[in-house]
Amino acid sequence: MKRILLIITALCLSFLVNAQDELPIRGLAIAVPDKATVGRFVKFINEELPPRKINTLVLRVDYNFQYKSYPELAQENGLSQDDVNKIVTVCQKHGIEIxxxxxxxxHQSWASNLGMLLKVYPEFDETPGVTLPEKYEWPNEDGLYCKSYCPLHPDVHKVVFELVDEIVAAFQANAFHAGMDEVFYIGQEECPRCNGRDKAELFAGELTKIRNHLAQSGKKLWIWGDRLLDGKTTGLGMWEASMNNTHRAIDMIPKDIMICDWHYERVEPTAAYFALKGFDVATSSWRKGAVAQEQLTFLENIRKNAKEETAQHIKGMVHTSWSSVSSFLDGFYAPLDKSKVDDAVCFRMLFGE
Structure with a gap:
């Protein structure tokens, strides 16, 4: 009897240990490093990610790459293809998808700084009449958080799709993350093309256009999910969800779009909502380790208890870092303090030591 109890106990412990391993996606979303930090980042990937069974890296490239299609959009000292190859090689070595x-x-601007796309092509600006202030403050009279490009401008997609194709090829990727989060400027009255248009239809149209472009080469679209949630009904508000009615786009877009569902302060049941709608979804954490662990438990419970039609769409966790790679690595290699609110500490608590 004692031997049988020991076997049962071992099996139960094995199930608990392996529960995390069953999640198809164990990911980290982080900026690409600057040129000086590429070597350190490659070392981190090689030594720290395989033991934690990280299999996905979402890398925020934006304009930090030496684009050949539109070199005028590349930031000064952007990554070269040789720099990117070092990251690709180490990820391929360990089966990590980029x-x-x-x-x-x-997100075509940040605070008082205009992003490269609108800086070079100001005609793409959805709100050209809104001037970026010398000192940015929120809230402000213009409702300015980040600028948007006009999704109906006849020339914008020629530019952005060439950038997308180039960066997907550079990283030898099978998927592309389009961001699409925190869109406050859409369907503005001052835009001659978007004025009077349904904001949900505009958002859905842009998502579908990006998805269809990627699908032509067999690539999958990833996005953040906040604009597909109703901020009023859920009480999530304007940051984690939409207050300008783009949430209705969820019923207008293809179901093969991958959703990264971010909530940083508490566990919200929205991953289940996306799964019930038929979308693959991963929950995203940030700085609070205890919250991240509760989110993981929530996902595991859905996968364990829901019908297969729903459970199959729960794909895992993608932890986010919004600092520089250097800052994240400094925090990662510092002595662990689980009481600290920090992206690197949260990552270590979520995916183990």
């Missing part, structure tokens, strides 16, 4: 990201639609 999903490169360029922010599309929204």
């Amino acid at each position: 999903v490169p990201q360029i922010n599309l639609l929204g």
